[in-house]
Amino acid sequence: MTGLPLRSRWRDSAISSISWKIISLLVTVAVTFLGLLFITFMISRLIPVDPVLAAVGDRASKSTYDKMYLEMGLDKPLWQQFLLYVQSILSGNLGNSFLSKRPVVEDLRRAFPATLELATVSIIIGTVLGIPLGILSAVKSGKLVDQVVRVVGLIGYSVPIFWLGLVGLLVFYARLGWVEGPGRIDISYEYSVSPSTGLLLLDSAMQGQWDAFRNVFSHIILPASLLGYYSLAYISRMTRSFMLTELGQEYITTARVKGVPEWRIIWVHALRNAAVPLVTVVALSYASLLEGSVLTETVFSWPGLGQYLTNSLQVADMNAVLGGTLLIGAIFVCLNLLSDLLYNLLDPRVRRRVALR
Amino acid sequence: MSDREWLLTEQPASRRQARLGQAYRRWLALRRNGLALVGLGIVVALILVAIFAPLLAPYDPIAGGDLRLDRLLPPSWAHPFGTDDLARDIFSRVIYGSRLTLMVVILVALIATPIGLLVGTTAGYLGGWVDVVLMRITDIFLAFPRLVLALAFVAALGPGIENAILAIAVTSWPPYARLARAETLTVRDSDFISAIRLQGASSARILWGHVTPLCLSSVIVRVTLDMAGIILTAAGLGFLGLGAQPPLPEWGAMIAGGRRFIIDQWWVSTMPGVAIFVVSLGFNLLGDGLRDVLDPKARK
Numbered sequence: 001m002t003g004l005p006l007r008s009r010w011r012d013s014a015i016s017s018i019s020w021k022i023i024s025l026l027v028t029v030a031v032t033f034l035g036l037l038f039i040t041f042m043i044s045r046l047i048p049v050d051p052v053l054a055a056v057g058d059r060a061s062k063s064t065y066d067k068m069y070l071e072m073g074l075d076k077p078l079w080q081q082f083l084l085y086v087q088s089i090l091s092g093n094l095g096n097s098f099l100s101k102r103p104v105v106e107d108l109r110r111a112f113p114a115t116l117e118l119a120t121v122s123i124i125i126g127t128v129l130g131i132p133l134g135i136l137s138a139v140k141s142g143k144l145v146d147q148v149v150r151v152v153g154l155i156g157y158s159v160p161i162f163w164l165g166l167v168g169l170l171v172f173y174a175r176l177g178w179v180e181g182p183g184r185i186d187i188s189y190e191y192s193v194s195p196s197t198g199l200l201l202l203d204s205a206m207q208g209q210w211d212a213f214r215n216v217f218s219h220i221i222l223p224a225s226l227l228g229y230y231s232l233a234y235i236s237r238m239t240r241s242f243m244l245t246e247l248g249q250e251y252i253t254t255a256r257v258k259g260v261p262e263w264r265i266i267w268v269h270a271l272r273n274a275a276v277p278l279v280t281v282v283a284l285s286y287a288s289l290l291e292g293s294v295l296t297e298t299v300f301s302w303p304g305l306g307q308y309l310t311n312s313l314q315v316a317d318m319n320a321v322l323g324g325t326l327l328i329g330a331i332f333v334c335l336n337l338l339s340d341l342l343y344n345l346l347d348p349r350v351r352r353r354v355a356l357r
Numbered sequence: 358m359s360d361r362e363w364l365l366t367e368q369p370a371s372r373r374q375a376r377l378g379q380a381y382r383r384w385l386a387l388r389r390n391g392l393a394l395v396g397l398g399i400v401v402a403l404i405l406v407a408i409f410a411p412l413l414a415p416y417d418p419i420a421g422g423d424l425r426l427d428r429l430l431p432p433s434w435a436h437p438f439g440t441d442d443l444a445r446d447i448f449s450r451v452i453y454g455s456r457l458t459l460m461v462v463i464l465v466a467l468i469a470t471p472i473g474l475l476v477g478t479t480a481g482y483l484g485g486w487v488d489v490v491l492m493r494i495t496d497i498f499l500a501f502p503r504l505v506l507a508l509a510f511v512a513a514l515g516p517g518i519e520n521a522i523l524a525i526a527v528t529s530w531p532p533y534a535r536l537a538r539a540e541t542l543t544v545r546d547s548d549f550i551s552a553i554r555l556q557g558a559s560s561a562r563i564l565w566g567h568v569t570p571l572c573l574s575s576v577i578v579r580v581t582l583d584m585a586g587i588i589l590t591a592a593g594l595g596f597l598g599l600g601a602q603p604p605l606p607e608w609g610a611m612i613a614g615g616r617r618f619i620i621d622q623w624w625v626s627t628m629p630g631v632a633i634f635v636v637s638l639g640f641n642l643l644g645d646g647l648r649d650v651l652d653p654k655a656r657k
Contacts, residue, residue, distance in 0.1 A: 028496070035497030039506070046513040151392075154645070158638035160589055162596050163612050163630030166619050170627075174620045291502040295593050309505070310597055313512050325501075325509045333500045 029337055034086070036329045040322045041085050045078075047318055094326070095319035099312060104323035107308060112327075113198025114184060115297070115304030118227065119289040121201070121220055125228030126235055127282055133232070134239025139266060141244060149236060156233025161226060161292055165299035168222050180218040182301035189215050223300045227292050231285040238281045242274035249273075276346045283339030287332045386650045393646020399639025407455040414449035418606045421445040429622045439624035441615060443604075447625065450606035451632045457607045458636060461522055461591045466580050468526035473533025474576060478568050480534070481541025482560065492538065498531040504590055511599040518607065521600040525590050529583060533576050540572040578651050582644035585637035592633050608633045 052068050060068075069075065073084045088095075094104035137149035173181045180186065185193070185200055189212040193204045201220065204213040246252065247270050255265050290305070297306035305324055312320035365382070369375035387393050406413060421427065421444035430440040438447035480491035498506075503525075510524035544550060545568070553563055594600035595609025603610060608629040615625025 028493075031493055032497050032500050035494070036500065039497070039501070040509065043509050043513040154638060154641050155634075158585055158589075158634055158641050160592050160596075160609070160612070160630060160633045160637075162593065162609075163626070163633065166612065166616060166626050167630070170619050170623055288502065291504045294504060294508070295596065298597065309508065313508060313597065313599065316512065318512065321509060321512050325505055328505050329501050332502055336500065 025337070025340070029333060032333050033330065036326060036333070037086055037089060038082065040326050040329075041082050043325075044085075044318060044322055047316075089326070094323035097312070097320040097323075098317040099315055099320060104319050107320065108305065108323060108327050110198075111303060111305045111308040114302060115290070115293050115306060117199045117201060118220065118224055118293060118297070118302060118304060119286060120199075121224035122227035122289055123231060123282065123286045125225055126231030126285065129228070130232040130235030131239050131278070134236035135243055135266060135271065137236065138240045138243035138247060141240075146240075149240070153233040153237050156229050160295075161230060162295040162299050164226050164229075165223065165296055168226055169299070172222055179222045180215065182299075184219055184303060185212065185216050186219075223296050223302060227289055227296055230292050231289060234285050234288075235278075235281060239274065239278060242277055243270055246270040246273050276343065279342045279346055280339040283335050283342065287335040290328050290331060383650045387646050390646045390649065392642045393649075396639045396642025396644070396646060399635060400643055403455055403459060403636050403639065406452055407459045410452050410456055414446075414452040416446035416449040418445065418450045418453035419604045429618065429625070431622075432624055438628040439622070441611075441625050442618065447611075447628050450611060451608070451629055454606040454608045454611065454629065454632065455636075457518065457601055457605060458588055458591070458633075461518070461525070462584050462587055464522045465526045465529060465587050465591075466584070468523070469530040470533060470576060470580055472526075473530040474537050474569055474572060476530070477534035477537025477539075478541045478564050478572060481538035482545055482564055482568055484545075488538075491534070495531045495534045498528065499535075501528070503528045503586075504593055507590060507594060508597070508599065511594060516599045516602060518601040518605065521591060521594045524594070525587055528590075529587065532583070533579060536576055536579055537569075537572045540575055541568050544568060544571050574651075578644075578647055581640070581647060585640040585644070588633065588637045588640065 052065055052072060052074065073081050076084070092105055094108075096102065097104050097107055100107055133149050133152075137146040140146050169181065172178045189204075189209075193200060193207060193209055193212050193216075196203055196206070200216045201213065204210075204216055243266075247266075252265060252270060255269050256262075260269070293302075293304060294306035294309055296302065297304045298310050301307065305328060309321060309324040309328075312324065363374065364378045366374070366378065369378055387397075416422070422440065424444050427440050427444035429442055430436055432439045436446050436448060438451060440446055441450070476491050476495065480488040480495075506528045507521070507524040510527060511520050514520040514523065550563060550567065553567055558566075591600055592607075592609030592612075595607040596613045598610070598613060601607030601610050603614070611629040612626045612633075615622070615627075615629075618625050
């Protein structure tokens with residue numbers, strides 16, 4: 001239509017489509033964050049607790065109360081209050097915790113490494129076991145092994161994780177004595193490891209404290225296995241369905257006809273293609289571990305985000321509850337975004353388009 | 358012609374025959390799946406137990422026995438699941454608890470499904486900026502981990518089973534909205550919708566009278582698949598003390614109640630947990646089977 005050579009016109013449209021994609025992705029994330037803030041804001045308005053009274057205490061005089069009322073901007077219309085709320089959150093102020101008397105941000109910073117460590121060990125267990133199990137049940141589709149893997153997965157979907165935690169503690173800690181009980185580390189080791197990353201496995205290993213490392217490992221293995229089982233159920237199921245799709249493709253038949261050994265077809269040809277959507281699945285189940293951790297941490301007295309959230313809930317410490325909710329929501333959104341980006345990066349069809357720029 | 362032949366005929370003579378025939382074929386397909394039948398059996402058993410709870414339970418679920426003699430008894434013939442720290446028979450409490458579980462599942466489905474349908478069909482049918490706004494809101498709700506959002510809602514509304522149900526419903530509608538929107542998009546431009554529109558039907562009438570019924574079946578399957586998750590979330594809220602309040606025999610709250618005795622009196626926490634597990638496994642097995650039957654794409 002225009003005088004431009006065909007190639008460059010095509011290239012222009014490719015560039016614009018990619019930058020358009022990035023822009024729309026960023027807008028989506030920004031809007032989602034705003035939405036998260038709006039939901040937590042509305043929840044904080046829903047509570048039947050007078051926020052001024054909570055801040056000044058019930059023995060404050062009328063003038064102090066009125067001053068605080070104006071200071072908190074409660075006389076302004078709701079949308080202005082929301083803007084003030086967003087402003088204070090963006091400047092890193094989540095308010096003070098009523099329970100710990102510290103800023104919520106600081107509390108969250110303390111609790112986060114514990115949850116991160118637990119979730120990471122869990123996702124490693126879930127992935128390392130889940131992917132081979134999924135492949136196995138795809139290869140032996142319809143056979144006994146497949147049925148067993150399927151039922152094992154369904155049990156993982158159906159069992160209440162907090163109950164499994166209690167039963168696990170009963171069997172492996174109280175009866176068999178194979179693992180350590182609740183908590184992250186025994187009190188006798190607590191001060192021998194100086195916190196640098198907050199991840200105790202990493203800290204104790206870097207400082208060469210192998211006794212402490214063994215203790216920490218023995219504490220984490222049970223909750224991490226239970227959470228890992230939870231993600232194993234999801235990962236193995238998705239692996240199975242991706243592998244079944246790939247194994248039915250024509251390039252697999254071609255490879256078979258060419259005489260490629262079966263293990264190579266499965267582990268190299270098919271798995272490489274199934275790996276792209278699997279990355280998304282692993283990222284998503286990493287995010288859902290945050291959710292599972294709320295209940296698991298309560299059972300195991302694990303001093304992470306989940307326990308912080310539930311402890312704050314018990315005493316209606318709303319700043320802490322909303323802060324924790326917001327942090328977990330934000331991590332969730334980030335992991336979703338990350339899985340989206342990874343998917344685009346790893347898929348050769350998308351990558352080629354980027355490379356052609 | 359036998360009933361079976363009438364149902365399986367290739368040339369149904371009426372709409373009713375065709376519909377019944379299809380239902381019968383689906384039932385045959387479901388019957389071939391042993392695991393799905395087990396699931397169906399569990400769900401039917403749950404419903405029956407909930408209905409006939411007063412006949413099945415040997416003791417009162419709330420009033421306990423003699424506190425001096427009947428506390429924390431191990432399972433026996435008199436008390437199949439043992440007794441708890443208030444000398445209440447755990448077996449009877451588990452039986453009555455099925456009513457609460459069933460109530461949660463039904464109410465959540467009754468609240469969340471219409472919201473999802475309304476949002477999804479409206480977004481899909483009207484399109485344009487309405488679609489963008491509604492789907493953005495849906496995505497925001499999807500971006501939150503469900504349990505955590507429900508926790509925050511219950512924290513704001515106050516603990517209790519009604520609020521727990523509301524909180525779970527508020528967090529469960531987004532997937533239904535997405536599904537309803539996708540279904541609406543497939544029928545929106547079909548000829549029969551255009552015909553109704555040309556007859557002068559309003560958007561609201563088309564949406565409720567003609568689009569929604571078509572989306573209903575796939576949304577219902579999805580809700581069935583979600584029921585295990587709903588049960589687990591409700592139990593989790595109960596466990597944290599935010600769902601049903603004592604002395605209601607809610608399974609999650611019962612587990613929390615027995616937590617202190619887990620080492621020595623294991624049955625107090627274990628028995629209600631088994632009940633939750635069996636029921637959600639039942640819903641999962643049934644949902645899996647239903648999906649295989651109703652969604653031929655997934656079967657391959």
